[in-house]
Amino acid sequence: MRGFLLRLARRLVGALVMIWAVATFTFFLIRMIPGDPVAAQLNMLEQQGMSESQAAARVAGMYGFYPKDPLPIQYLHYMQQMAHLDLGQSISYTGVPVMHIILSALPYTLGLVVTGIILTFIVGVIGGVFAAIYRNTWVGSSITVVGSILHGIPQFMVALLLAYLLATAHPIFPFGAPYDAAISPGITWTFLSNLGLHAVLPIAAFIISGFGFWALAMKASVVTTLGDDFILAAELRGIKPSIRFRYIARNAFLPLFTYLAIAIGYTFGGAIFIEQIFDYPGLGLLQLNSIGVHDYPLMQAAFLMITVAVIVSNIVAEMLYTVIDPRIRTAR
């Protein structure tokens, strides 16, 4: 347990460093975009009739630094503000703190991505186990073929097809909002089921486009494990089929866990397109919209938040890995 906490602490320090690096990167990115959006904003406000100092104060509220200050001072102010979890104010939603907007979008993305990853993983792994056990029958080969084909179709195509077929051509599932406007949010069955119903299509898009990868990877892993010496040894020791199955499943499952960390990053990336296609108000949609309306503080914050989400999920995946693999647990 002490080792676990120690590793966790080390990971968290690493995460902070990484978040700092990304924040620095976004700061300089915004400063270096051609046409300097900060200066442009300042100009616009001055032209609207503000005095120079008024305009500078407004911009400072948005971005967290005074546009006329030297770059290092700007950076310092920006970082100070960030340390207080203040991400500035939105331009498109005039005066609304960016943090507020981000926090209202974050649960939707997290809901989609976390449910999507877990369900894709479960469906894919089960499919892979069947594909491996029945690899010499039509069941196994059809899982393999379907998996290969699905793996080859781009995620946004799957999402577009689903949106067209099941929301437009045959309006079976709702579209365009996280829940019906008539329903008030709360921990009620009506609300939660409605929320789930609205998430069906985006999550299905994750599952359909991710299934192939997990099924093929799990199949390969199970087939490898079946050939391992200790499985034959267990058979020759007369180990019960149910226990033998557990031996195979756990050992085959382990390498897949490594991919999980990678998949988390991809899934957050995929969320940008999927949220846009289904018009689902998560971080991804927020980011795309903020780019469209040149809302730089919001864009910067959405970018940072997605990075933080990926980093945190990776830590979770890695810490889980140390729990299930004793070889990692004892290794330093």
Add this chain to the structure above:
Amino acid sequence: MATQAATRVEQNACSIRGLTVVYRVERHEYAAVQDVDLDIPSGEITAVIGESGSGKTTLAMAMLNAVQPPGRIAAGSVVYPTAGDILRLSGKRLRRLRGDSISMVFQTSQNSLNPLKRIGGQAMDLARSHGRDPRGTLREARDLCAKMSLDADRVLTSYQHELSGGMRQRVGIMLALVLQPEVVLLDEPTTALDVLSQSEVLQILRDLQRERRFSAVLITHDMGVVAELADRVAVMYAGRIVERGRTRDVLIRPDHPYTRALIRSIPRLSGDLSEAVPLPGLPPSLTTIPDHGCVFRARCAYRMPICDTVQPPLESVGPDHDSACYLEGFPSD
């Protein structure tokens, strides 16, 4: 006469008759074990010695009815007194026999353990698989560990990667003995170990066998191990048993030219290294074993015309000592 035969069967922990195992290579089947007859006497250690590819591991696998594809048991029977012919069993009855009344110590015991499960947990899985009391089995495991000078508390709560090679091999022996089987198949139990661990493991095996009197089949390529451990020995060459008998008799008065060559090829501690005479040539591979005539004739110094036509049968050359060779008495050498 009939009563005598009956007592003989009872004394055997296992009787192998006419066992032939074939492997399929490019649409032809080749015999890796050919027409083997062997009795495993109760409470003794019977060694099966042979070079790589002589079919000794295949023989051991056949004794558990566990020949892996592309291999196939083509003929014969492997009869255990209580269970009958194991080659006729399948499914649950076969599974319940493996590991329970007939167990195996693997050559690569290093790889015979589940890497994600503590040793004690694997012993309990074994007990549960055979309807034994897991706690009693754990006690027995603890006892065996102590006898093998392992720290039971540590080993049983360890994962395999926390143990050394020699310790893992001892854990393999523990798992093979923990359900107190009648027959233990030892497939090159010391081959993968360094010399010191080898002699330790041999000592352990000898002590445990003396104490528990299980019947053992010791598969090895090492004449030294045979001399140290085995009560009886069967010499295999190209899938056939060419000589068998009590270890003393076979070592002191070897009859078959192959056995003689094997013994002469061992370097002695005393005396010149050049006194060890290597056996020239290579054993045949699976696909080049001659299908008629003596399998050893290509390397035999005493080859006669008859050797080219018919495989010599195993015939008595002394009390409880058989050999498959036409040569009658050796020219003195």
